[in-house]
Amino acid sequence: MFIYNTMSRSKEEFTTKQSNKVKLFVCGPTVYDDSHIGHGRTYIAFDCIARFLRYEGYSLFYLQNITDIDDKVIKRAQERGIDPLILAREYERRYLADMKALGVENVNLYARATEHIPEIIKQIKVLLKKGFAYETKTGVYFEEAMFPDFGNLSRRKLEDLTVHRVDLDPSKKSPGDFALWKKIDEQPSWDSPWGWGRPGWHIEDTAITEEYFGSQYDIHGGGLDLIFPHHEAEIAQMESASGLKPMVRYWMHTGFLNVQGEKMSKSRGNFITIQELLHRWDGEVFRFLVLSTHYRSPIDFCEDALIQAQNSLERIRKTLKKMDEHLENSPEDEESFQMRTKMWEESHKKFIESMKDDFNTPKAISILFEVIRNINRQLQDNNLTKSSVTEIKAILEDWEQILGINLFPPLQEHDKSGDVLEILLEVRDELREKKDWELSDKLRSRLNDLEFELEDN
C-alpha cells in the first residue's frame, strides 16, 4: 500500500510502527458552531481510509480530539450568555449527529481537551524543563527558534514565518512563539503550576496523542489549512518533548472544498453547514460526491455536482435492483461460469489496487461503474447466471463496506406497510358495506392504536 506523505511530498510505501497495528489521529472540531461541508469532506475521506485499513486487516485505533475550550468557544458562549462548556457539549452533540448522517462511524475515541488537562500540564512541564518553553506574565510559550525543523512540513522558512505575524503580546521573545498555557482568571480555567488558566490550541493534540499513542505513531490527518501553523506546532512540541523523530510516519491532508469555484467563507455568504445540506440532500449523496474526488484534490461543490452524484447512485441501485428481480429467471451455470467469475475477481482486484494506491476512491468508483455496465449488458443478453450474481453480490458488499455507501437499494419496508394498510382499508370498507359495525370498529380502533387516524365519512 502507498500513501502520499505531505512531509516528503511523495507517495511512500506504507509500513507501520508495530506489525499490523495502525494508530491514526485526525484533528477534530472546535465545537462552537455547526460544522460546515468542508469539515464533512475531511471526515468522510478519513472515515473511508479507516474502513479500508480495517478491510485490509489492520488493527486500527482511530483517535480524534474535541476542542471544547478555546477563544471561539468562549466568545460564542458570552454572546449567548451561557456557560462555555454547556455550549461546547451542545455543538459536540450536533457534530456527532452530523457525522452519523454522513456515515462517519469509525472513530474509536473522541477525546475532549478539557478532560486531558493533567496530560497537557505534564507535557508543558517537560518542555519548560528541557528549555523549549518559557513563562511570562501572560502564559507559557513555546520558543520557535529552539526548534530548527519548524517549517519543514509547510516548507516555509522560519524567517518568513515570523515576519507576517502580528501579535500584541510584548512579553513574548519572538512574535512566532505560540502559547502552551494562557493565564486567565475568568471561568472556565484550571489550576496549574503557572496559576489559573487554560491550554493553547496546539498542545491539546500532542498531549492527547501522547496519552493514547505514545510520542510516535503512524498517521496524522487533517485539512490542508491545518498544516501551518497547527501541525508545525504539534511537531515542534512533541519532538522537543520526547527527543524522538519523527512524531508521525505519514502526514495526510485533505484538499479544500470550494463552493462554485470560491473558497467557502462566512463573509462571502457561501458558507454551507452540514445541517443545511442534510435538509435537502441525503447524506449518502454527499458522501458519494466526496468519494468521487481524490481526497487530496479540491472539490468544487455545487448543486449540479450533487444532482450528478444522486443520479449516479440511482443508476447503480436501479441496476442492482434489476439484477435481483431477474435472479429467478437467470440462467443456470454453464461452462462459461469460470470465465465470468474470473472477470468479477479481476474487477475486485483492480478496485482494491486503486484503494491501495493512496486511497484512490475515484478510480475505485470508476471500476464500480465498469461492473455496473457489465451487469447491465449481461442482463440485456440474459446471460447473467445465478452463480455469477452470487459472486458479484459478495464483491459489491465488500465495496459497500469500504466506501460506506449502500449500493443495493434499501429494503422498501415503508412502502410495504403502505400496501398492507391499503388492503386493511379495503377489508374495512367491505365490512361496513355488510354492516358489520363491530368488526369494522375494531379494525379502526386497532389501526388508530398504530397512529393511523381513520375517519368515517
Ligand SMILES: [Zn+2]
Ligand atoms: Zn489538531
